[in-house]
Amino acid sequence: MIDFSSGSDVILTVLLVFPVALVSWSNGAWWGLGLAIVASVAHLGIDLSGPHPTPFASAAINDGVALATFCILSVLIDLVVRQRAELQVSLNQKNLLLKEVHHRVKNNLQVVSSLLSLESGKVKNPEAKMVFKECRDRIHLMARLHQRLYSNGEFASVDFAEHLREMAQTLVPAHTPAGCAVRFKVEAEPMIVDLDMAITLGLIANEILLNSLKHAFAGKESGNLTIELKDGAEREMTVFDDGNGLPADFDPKKRGGLGMELIRGLSRQVHGKAKIENGQPGGTRTTIYFPNPSALAAQETHKSKLIPA
Amino acid sequence: MKTARILIIEDEAITVAALRRELAEMGHEVVGDAASAREAVRAAEATKPDLVLMDITLADEYDGIVAATAIRGNLGLPVVFLTAHGDDATMERAILAGPFGYLLKPFTTQELKAAIEVALHKHGSEVESRGGQG
Numbered sequence: 001m002i003d004f005s006s007g008s009d010v011i012l013t014v015l016l017v018f019p020v021a022l023v024s025w026s027n028g029a030w031w032g033l034g035l036a037i038v039a040s041v042a043h044l045g046i047d048l049s050g051p052h053p054t055p056f057a058s059a060a061i062n063d064g065v066a067l068a069t070f071c072i073l074s075v076l077i078d079l080v081v082r083q084r085a086e087l088q089v090s091l092n093q094k095n096l097l098l099k100e101v102h103h104r105v106k107n108n109l110q111v112v113s114s115l116l117s118l119e120s121g122k123v124k125n126p127e128a129k130m131v132f133k134e135c136r137d138r139i140h141l142m143a144r145l146h147q148r149l150y151s152n153g154e155f156a157s158v159d160f161a162e163h164l165r166e167m168a169q170t171l172v173p174a175h176t177p178a179g180c181a182v183r184f185k186v187e188a189e190p191m192i193v194d195l196d197m198a199i200t201l202g203l204i205a206n207e208i209l210l211n212s213l214k215h216a217f218a219g220k221e222s223g224n225l226t227i228e229l230k231d232g233a234e235r236e237m238t239v240f241d242d243g244n245g246l247p248a249d250f251d252p253k254k255r256g257g258l259g260m261e262l263i264r265g266l267s268r269q270v271h272g273k274a275k276i277e278n279g280q281p282g283g284t285r286t287t288i289y290f291p292n293p294s295a296l297a298a299q300e301t302h303k304s305k306l307i308p309a
Numbered sequence: 310m311k312t313a314r315i316l317i318i319e320d321e322a323i324t325v326a327a328l329r330r331e332l333a334e335m336g337h338e339v340v341g342d343a344a345s346a347r348e349a350v351r352a353a354e355a356t357k358p359d360l361v362l363m364d365i366t367l368a369d370e371y372d373g374i375v376a377a378t379a380i381r382g383n384l385g386l387p388v389v390f391l392t393a394h395g396d397d398a399t400m401e402r403a404i405l406a407g408p409f410g411y412l413l414k415p416f417t418t419q420e421l422k423a424a425i426e427v428a429l430h431k432h433g434s435e436v437e438s439r440g441g442q443g
Contacts, residue, residue: 099396106393107321107366110415114327117418121330136417143415147395174419 095153102150109143134210137174141167141202149195158198161188161229164205164237168227171206175213181222182213188229197270201237201288204266204274207259208239208286216243216284233295235272240285245278263288311429313359317342318349318376319391320368328362331418337425346371346379353380360409360428365392365399374399377406387432389424391416 113136120132144166148158165186176182193201205227217223223243230236260276263286267274272290279285315337319325329339340356343349345368353361361380365373377388389410390403403411409428412420 103393106395106414110393111321111323113415114321114324117327118323118330121334140415140417147413151395151397170417174417 095155098155099150102146102155105146106143106150109139109146113139137171137210138203138206140170141206142199145195145198145202157192157194160191160193160198160201163198163202164188164227164229167202167205168209171209172213172225175210177213177217180217180220182217182225183222184225184227186227186229188227189231191229191231191235197293200266200270201290204263204270204288205237205239207262207266208288211259211263211286212239212241212243212284216241216245218244220244231292233292235290235292236287237290238285238287240279240283242279242283244284245282246276246284250276311426311433312336312338313425313429314338314340314356315425316340316349316352316356316358316361318344318352318361318367318373319364320344320366321364324364328421331421332425335422335425345369346373346376349373349376350379350383353384353386357384358386360425360432361386361388362425363388363390363408365390365394365403374403374406377403377408381407387428389428391421 116132116136116139120129123129123132145158145163148163149155152158165188168184168186172182172184209225209227212225216225220243223241225239225241228236228238230238263274263276267288267290270288270290272288275285275287275289277285312335315332317325317328317332317339319328319342325342329342332339340358341352343352347369349361349363349367361377363373363377367373367376373390373392377390380386380388387409388406389412390408391412391414392399392403393414394400394403395413400411409431410424412424416424
């Protein structure tokens with residue numbers, strides 16, 4: 001039974017719900033209203049279930065404190081809800097912007113590729129035409145990475161193994177010398193890298209594959225090409241063929257052609273080194289050794305712990 | 310390889326020029342080009358090409374998907390999308406227009422050639438199965 005004389009439970013409960021509902025509604029937070037109703041019902045339930053030893057004044061103070069607490073809670077919940085909503089909006093905007101940037105990048109790469117196509121139309125020399133084609137292939141390679149990031153929705157990192165497989169599938173058939181059947185296989189361990197690293201590694205792989213397809217199988221009816229990618233504290237990317245091998249006068253210390261220069265320069269860019277040698281029993285073997293950033297970071301942490309403070 | 314009369318819908322002039330050159334090298338005839346959805350529909354009605362190469366982002370308020378839907382619906386012409394939009398939402402919208410191909414920019418000459426051949430072949434088979442009404 002409700003004892004109005006000792007606690008005026010219903011009136012105070014209504015008084016509790018009404019301001020909280022008002023504050024919640026004005027802040028657009030229906031959470032607060034829900035909480036106030038639940039708390040009021042619980043308060044009434046407790047009051048109705050037992051005797052009321054509390055005098056009216058104490059009950060009023062208790063309910064006033066409860067009211068203030070729920071008001072504060074309501075405002076806090078509202079703040080959290082609003083902040084989460086704002087964060088979500090901001091995140092959605094960022095994703096949209098990144099998508100737009102990737103879209104613009106690919107569109108611009110198409111324009112660059114189109115310009116090269118138009119310029120290549122002016123030249124008659126097959127070697128010069130090939131140079132234009134190789135430039136366009138490099139552009140398409142970078143665009144594919146952007147596409148991979150864009151479609152994954154990750155925007156920051158990519159599995160380079162998947163990219164390497166796709167690249168080999170496109171490059172090898174397109175650049176296999178006429179009259180030669182080249183079989184290729186890609187044995188790649190998953191390797192998550194950032195966009196910069198992926199583009200650099202992709203360009204290195206592109207140059208090694210093109211070198212191999214240009215020189216290894218000249219005068220041959222068939223050949224084999226293997227591409228390997230190994231993850232670990234030190235990462236490795238290896239391309240080997242069973243073709244003609246390195247020329248007798250090949251000196252790895254000399255500059256060589258543009259392809260070789262790019263392989264060396266880009267390897268340095270990823271803090272790695274390139275090793276080009278004759279394969280066993282034949283052919284050419286090119287390996288790029290480059291550090292794993294997470295292993296490097298772990299080593300640095302370990303070192304810093306060893307240094308006494 | 311079958312040669313065809315092709316209409317290019319693309320708002321980037323350099324890309325149009327490169328496409329014209331590459332298509333001519335493949336032996337195709339470019340019957341025209343347009344940069345907006347409205348012009349695209351008008352050009353398709355005027356030239357009745359064998360194939361329409363359609364960009365998705367165009368110069369007016371309608372996009373290439375709207376133009377492709379109109380061209381497919383009114384004229385029954387095959388459309389291949391050439392676009393930098395590789396997201397699922399755009400592709401899902403584009404599929405509803407009934408395209409004969411979807412080529413992501415930047416594309417190689419080989420990819421373009423293959424997309425055109427597949428589209429022409431597919432459309433040819435479709436026309437044959439309908440009893441030669443194209």
